[in-house]
Amino acid sequence: MALLNLTPWQLLALIPISLTIYVALSIAYNLFLHPLRHFPGPLPMRATRWAFSLRHMAGTLPFDVLALHKRYGPVVRVAPNELAFADPRAWRDIMGHRPGQGSSSTTSSSGGDGDGGAGAGGAGEMLKWDKFYMPVEGVPRDIVNAGREEHALLRRTMAHGFSERSMREQQPLIKGYVDLLVRKLREKGEGGGKVDMAAWYNYTTFDVIGDLAFGESFGCLDNSDYHPWVKAIFEVARAGTVFQTLAHYPILVKLLLALIPTKFLEEREKHMKMTLEKLKRRMEAGKERADLVEGLLKRADEWGLTLEKLQANSAILIIGGSETTATLLSGVTYFLLTNPEAMKRLTAEIRGAFRTEDEIDFASVSTLPYLLACLDEALRMYPPVPVGLPRVVPKGGATIAGHYVPETTVVAVHQWAMYHNDDHFKDPFVYHPERWLGDPAFADDHKEAFQPFHVGPRNCIGKNLAYIEMRLILARVLWNFDLQIAEDSLDWMSKQRIYNLWEKGKLNVYLTPVAK
Numbered sequence: 001m002a003l004l005n006l007t008p009w010q011l012l013a014l015i016p017i018s019l020t021i022y023v024a025l026s027i028a029y030n031l032f033l034h035p036l037r038h039f040p041g042p043l044p045m046r047a048t049r050w051a052f053s054l055r056h057m058a059g060t061l062p063f064d065v066l067a068l069h070k071r072y073g074p075v076v077r078v079a080p081n082e083l084a085f086a087d088p089r090a091w092r093d094i095m096g097h098r099p100g101q102g103s104s105s106t107t108s109s110s111g112g113d114g115d116g117g118a119g120a121g122g123a124g125e126m127l128k129w130d131k132f133y134m135p136v137e138g139v140p141r142d143i144v145n146a147g148r149e150e151h152a153l154l155r156r157t158m159a160h161g162f163s164e165r166s167m168r169e170q171q172p173l174i175k176g177y178v179d180l181l182v183r184k185l186r187e188k189g190e191g192g193g194k195v196d197m198a199a200w201y202n203y204t205t206f207d208v209i210g211d212l213a214f215g216e217s218f219g220c221l222d223n224s225d226y227h228p229w230v231k232a233i234f235e236v237a238r239a240g241t242v243f244q245t246l247a248h249y250p251i252l253v254k255l256l257l258a259l260i261p262t263k264f265l266e267e268r269e270k271h272m273k274m275t276l277e278k279l280k281r282r283m284e285a286g287k288e289r290a291d292l293v294e295g296l297l298k299r300a301d302e303w304g305l306t307l308e309k310l311q312a313n314s315a316i317l318i319i320g321g322s323e324t325t326a327t328l329l330s331g332v333t334y335f336l337l338t339n340p341e342a343m344k345r346l347t348a349e350i351r352g353a354f355r356t357e358d359e360i361d362f363a364s365v366s367t368l369p370y371l372l373a374c375l376d377e378a379l380r381m382y383p384p385v386p387v388g389l390p391r392v393v394p395k396g397g398a399t400i401a402g403h404y405v406p407e408t409t410v411v412a413v414h415q416w417a418m419y420h421n422d423d424h425f426k427d428p429f430v431y432h433p434e435r436w437l438g439d440p441a442f443a444d445d446h447k448e449a450f451q452p453f454h455v456g457p458r459n460c461i462g463k464n465l466a467y468i469e470m471r472l473i474l475a476r477v478l479w480n481f482d483l484q485i486a487e488d489s490l491d492w493m494s495k496q497r498i499y500n501l502w503e504k505g506k507l508n509v510y511l512t513p514v515a516k
């Protein structure tokens, strides 16, 4: 019991010494004994997770991952227990349906493998990684972070609201918000001042999804401003990268949570109350309403879905369904403004296809090929989900893009890095809508590498809604206005960082209403 003979100062000195020994041993293990030791990657990333986390918190990770793939190849060890893939086959191997899936019903939490690595979860299925998805204690899981069985149930129920029939019924509601956007932009454009299109696209998509998920809009378009909830989503995005980093050190998360000011907790409480009230009002409106929660409400009693569970799923629709679509609309507008030939061709396609504005609807915008090509090229260059969404390899390991990967490994495809890799796309940094229209110059592109909505059972349920909204909004904007980019937004794209979501600045544009 030599320890008992030490003075308090000597005991205190033992803390940094033990920590140093622990860190040195972990690094040695990660470099020389870890099952992933044969995969290539830069030494700091193979040695500790910090090299990855610092890039994540600095908002440069997706850009750095591209440089890593160019240097080390299509599979890179980006953290001791994590691999990044830039091989199109990885999409299906990681996200696709896997034969002989086990019956795990949870997502994967930490298995505590020394560097905060992932637990294995159940056999067969690649699981979402809790350290990234961060379910909150006391808040029910939603469709995005639910385990496999609960997810399947939620997905089946919610699919109803995304069916073609539902979307047709939702058309008048969506069109109403696009009408309002155009009216507001006409007012703003008349004075000849700059208009921040990124904000206006956000107002529109948040109002639409607010109505479809909670039965009422956020009033962003009416008030020409963000609702506090919408503002909070942007504010919290950057903090999310910090929490995802600290998730590897649970004791630090507890400390940070304990330090959160009471005012913040009160705000959170207020927010929960507000969404609950919105939801109750939606429920009072009756079950028969063509929106995204109709299916959930109809099954709520049968499946014992609590009010809190319904609230969590409505809320995730707001986040998943609005910022993504608005980001893409901002991106495509920027690319068109800085590529005048593409803008000219698209404007001609839209203005030549209709006699009156009333003819622009879900069905008619879906027949415009250049419009779709412009959106797809923007999705490639500016994917709204630019980061790699991590999965955990199940028990027994898996083969991904021809590589055997041991169980508990975290794996991801980083979209921005995949789409800017010249192994897959010619001129990856140049906006070429023609690549999606069969132009022989791009015949060697690996189009299957492009999966902005992911693949498999947990892909985007809102893909069709997103396309229809983006087509309709962009067509109506270009039908009504000639656009010119303001000097202060010329470098809009190059200034941006990625904190899970793009941190977009103002996209200032001059609008000239087209005389009709």
Ligand code: HEM
Binding pocket: 143, 144, 155, 209, 292, 316, 317, 318, 320, 321, 322, 324, 325, 328, 383, 384, 385, 389, 452, 453, 454, 457, 458, 459, 460, 461, 462, 463, 465, 466
């Ligand atoms: C351009 C627009 C959009 C893009 C790029 C996009 C992309 C994605 C991606 C990559 C995922 C997979 C997330 C994961 O693996 O964790 C996803 C899931 C999801 N998206 Fe979208 N999304 C878009 C628009 C929408 C819209 C309009 C909605 C409708 C409200 C929506 C609702 C959802 C939901 C509910 C999920 C979870 C699905 C599940 O887990 O089964 N998204 N989206």
